[in-house]
Amino acid sequence: MALTQALTIGIDIGGTKVAAGVVDPEGNILDRLRRDTPTKDPRETEDAIAEIVRDLESRHDVIAVGIGAAGFVDGTRSSVLFAPHLAWRHEPLRDAVERRLGVPVVVENDANAAAWSEWRFGGGQGESHLVCVTLGTGIGGAILNDGALQRGKFGIAGEFGHMQVVPGGHRCECGNRGCWEQYASGNALTREARELALSGSPVAHNLLRAAGGDPRKINGPMVTELAKDGDPVAVELLEDVGRWLGIGLANLAAALDPGTFVIGGGVSDAGELLLAPAREAFKRTLTGRGFRPEARIVRAVLGPEAGMVGAADLAREEATWLRRVRVKTTAVTAKTAAARGRSTRVERAARKSAARRTGLRAASAESAVELDDSEA
Amino acid sequence: MGLTIGIDVGGTKIAAGVVDADGTIGARTHRDTPADSVDATAAAIVDAAAELIAAHEVEAVGIGAAGFVSSDRSTVLFAPNLAWRDEPLGARVAEQLKIPVVVENDANAAAWGEFAFGAARAAEHMVCITVGTGIGGGVVIDGELLRGAHGVAAELGHMRVVPGGHRCGCGARGCWEQYASGRALVREGRAQAESGSLAAAQMLSVCGITDPAELTGPMITEAAAAGDPCAMELLEDLGRWLGEGLASIATLFDPSTIVIGGGVSAAKELLMKSAQVAFEKHLPARSNRPHPSFGLAELGNDAGLIGAADLARRPVPVL
Ligand SMILES: [Zn+2]
Numbered sequence: 291m292a293l294t295q296a297l298t299i300g301i302d303i304g305g306t307k308v309a310a311g312v313v314d315p316e317g318n319i320l321d322r323l324r325r326d327t328p329t330k331d332p333r334e335t336e337d338a339i340a341e342i343v344r345d346l347e348s349r350h351d352v353i354a355v356g357i358g359a360a361g362f363v364d365g366t367r368s369s370v371l372f373a374p375h376l377a378w379r380h381e382p383l384r385d386a387v388e389r390r391l392g393v394p395v396v397v398e399n400d401a402n403a404a405a406w407s408e409w410r411f412g413g414g415q416g417e418s419h420l421v422c423v424t425l426g427t428g429i430g431g432a433i434l435n436d437g438a439l440q441r442g443k444f445g446i447a448g449e450f451g452h453m454q455v456v457p458g459g460h461r462c463e464c465g466n467r468g469c470w471e472q473y474a475s476g477n478a479l480t481r482e483a484r485e486l487a488l489s490g491s492p493v494a495h496n497l498l499r500a501a502g503g504d505p506r507k508i509n510g511p512m513v514t515e516l517a518k519d520g521d522p523v524a525v526e527l528l529e530d531v532g533r534w535l536g537i538g539l540a541n542l543a544a545a546l547d548p549g550t551f552v553i554g555g556g557v558s559d560a561g562e563l564l565l566a567p568a569r570e571a572f573k574r575t576l577t578g579r580g581f582r583p584e585a586r587i588v589r590a591v592l593g594p595e596a597g598m599v600g601a602a603d604l605a606r607e608e609a610t611w612l613r614r615v616r617v618k619t620t621a622v623t624a625k626t627a628a629a630r631g632r633s634t635r636v637e638r639a640a641r642k643s644a645a646r647r648t649g650l651r652a653a654s655a656e657s658a659v660e661l662d663d664s665e666a
Numbered sequence: 667m668g669l670t671i672g673i674d675v676g677g678t679k680i681a682a683g684v685v686d687a688d689g690t691i692g693a694r695t696h697r698d699t700p701a702d703s704v705d706a707t708a709a710a711i712v713d714a715a716a717e718l719i720a721a722h723e724v725e726a727v728g729i730g731a732a733g734f735v736s737s738d739r740s741t742v743l744f745a746p747n748l749a750w751r752d753e754p755l756g757a758r759v760a761e762q763l764k765i766p767v768v769v770e771n772d773a774n775a776a777a778w779g780e781f782a783f784g785a786a787r788a789a790e791h792m793v794c795i796t797v798g799t800g801i802g803g804g805v806v807i808d809g810e811l812l813r814g815a816h817g818v819a820a821e822l823g824h825m826r827v828v829p830g831g832h833r834c835g836c837g838a839r840g841c842w843e844q845y846a847s848g849r850a851l852v853r854e855g856r857a858q859a860e861s862g863s864l865a866a867a868q869m870l871s872v873c874g875i876t877d878p879a880e881l882t883g884p885m886i887t888e889a890a891a892a893g894d895p896c897a898m899e900l901l902e903d904l905g906r907w908l909g910e911g912l913a914s915i916a917t918l919f920d921p922s923t924i925v926i927g928g929g930v931s932a933a934k935e936l937l938m939k940s941a942q943v944a945f946e947k948h949l950p951a952r953s954n955r956p957h958p959s960f961g962l963a964e965l966g967n968d969a970g971l972i973g974a975a976d977l978a979r980r981p982v983p984v985l
């Protein structure tokens with residue numbers, strides 16, 4: 291089978307659900323499955339993953355599996371160092387699942403996986419300097435330079451949600467106070483809406499009615515729905531979150547100077563109700579504004595399945611690379627190559643092709659080719 | 667490649683030197699910076715370089731300049747302390763010297779110097795901050811300097827740390843460099859003294875002055891080294907802001923090494939200790955992740971010059 295037509299499976303592990311899909315090389319999802327996440331025991335989660343994969347494999351010919359997980363994934367993309375919503379601590383997920391399945395497995399941070407698919411198939415196509423921000427319960431982040439995911443030294447770069455924006459601000463589960471995700475995430479939207487409703491203010495009347503009179507039942511999608519119907523308070527709540535979003539993006543622009551920000555995750559369903567105030571706050575707080583080019587702020591286009599598609603596509607990259615290594619040499623086994631950090635190599639290849647596309651960094655692309663060849 | 671020239675364009679002085687492939691500076695020269703004139707500044711840079719070129723076989727020139735340098739590594743989009751606005755500095759200097767010229771942001775150049783030859787020689791992922799009057803930043807990812815889409819990445823000093831905080835020259839409020847730089851140290855020291863606090867009065871007398879307006883950063887550093895409690899507190903506060911800010915920055919880049927340089931880092935132990943304590947305390951999920959190493963810059967004032975010279979060896983991207 292030609293690798294260019296091969297199918298892979300992408301798996302998105304959330305706090306409550308495991309979602310899996312069979313994905314083709316154009317990013318189309320051909321088949322889907324869902325299971326509840328057994329949070330108690332890592333073994334059970336691994337079993338659940340294996341079960342889902344076998345189920346999908348019975349109907350499709352797949353060459354690799356990509357897993358997107360919320361949490362810190364180490365630099366070799368094999369272990370989950372820490373997952374806030376799961377019982378994983380230094381969990382060697384890749385090897386455990388590979389053992390069960392016998393196909394190459396890639397483990398990736400869920401926000402990185404989502405960003406990868408936005409770069410390959412979505413709102414970030416053709417962007418040499420892309421920053422993706424996923425607004426869910428918290429804030430996930432990813433940096434893609436010249437088509438290479440930036441993982442940092444230990445694999446945990448792009449944790450934007452825990453950048454401090456308010457000294458001594460709201461408590462965060464990471465152990466700090468005032469993290470960005472306490473102000474610009476779905477949780478923040480819900481907290482503010484509930485607080486408003488609890489205050490008994492008459493302006494929150496529609497909000498309360500939508501929640502059946504119980505402030506604790508108010509959630510983010512409810513606020514978004516009301517805002518879309520023109521409820522002024524819901525619009526304001528989204529404006530506030532949007533403003534914090536823009537302020538944080540201005541910080542990221544000072545540090546990273548991307549060409550495009552892609553904003554995804556559940557809160558981004560609010561569209562312009564969120565992004566218009568975000569752009570305004572971004573322009574208002576950007577360092578050196580007026581004397582520098584400014585990044586575009588656009589909405590993600592792939593929706594909640596971006597992570598699944600991205601994980602599947604990263605698995606395809608990996609399988610393609612592994613097969614190339616096997617073809618080229620028998621002296622270096624795939625496993626030794628893996629031990630030497632195969633992840634960065636896959637991306638070097640991506641960076642190389644990005645370099646070809648853009649004509650940028652010709653020199654560094656050439657040296658990457660040399661390196662690849664000498665190592666293979 | 668053989669020798670290159672590195673030029674560090676500061677607000678008052680232009681320092682130039684011939685640098686070899688190992689980052690060693692040979693001959694040096696300098697000129698005063700004619701800050702108010704674009705033409706005179708370019709002429710002074712050309713003059714300094716020409717002097718070195720006449721005596722050495724040089725292949726390229728690297729210029730480190732404070733300001734936004736566009737991704738063509740030639741045009742200065744904006745410089746806060748000099749009169750440059752969309753100034754094609756690289757092309758201008760190259761035309762007169764007849765050799766390749768590369769322009770870099772000065773903090774990027776200093777960071778590169780530390781990465782290539784200084785405190786982060788062994789690292790792949792580095793964040794370097796230069797704490798002087800303001801804060802300059804430079805980031806190396808996977809062995810490459812982060813320039814961003816437009817060339818103006820790593821302006822770390824202008825990340826906002828206090829909503830509605832002190833005004834900054836960049837047009838925003840609450841920027842990190844308003845809290846963790848030499849300017850912040852002096853502002854706080856003077857404010858303390860003007861408040862009539864007895865501790866501050868004692869600090870002034872240790873510094874040998876009576877007027878708070880005469881207080882400078884080096885004076886505070888010296889008083890702290892001599893054990894003056896007020897000066898020590900001021901440096902501890904500064905260190906705390908430094909550490910907190912670096913913890914946020916570490917969440918973005920996940921560096922293996924953080925390097926702190928610049929004038930304020932002369933206050934080594936006190937400042938670094940307080941910065942490191944705050945950093946460890948504010949690193950998100952600190953018990954569930956590896957921590958980067960934390961160190962002082964090694965190249966001192968020459969970091970920018972050496973870094974600019976070395977960056978001049980590296981090919982200019984074709985746009
Ligand atoms: Zn946090």
Ligand SMILES: [Zn+2]
Nearest residue numbers: 824834836841
């Ligand atoms: Zn600023």
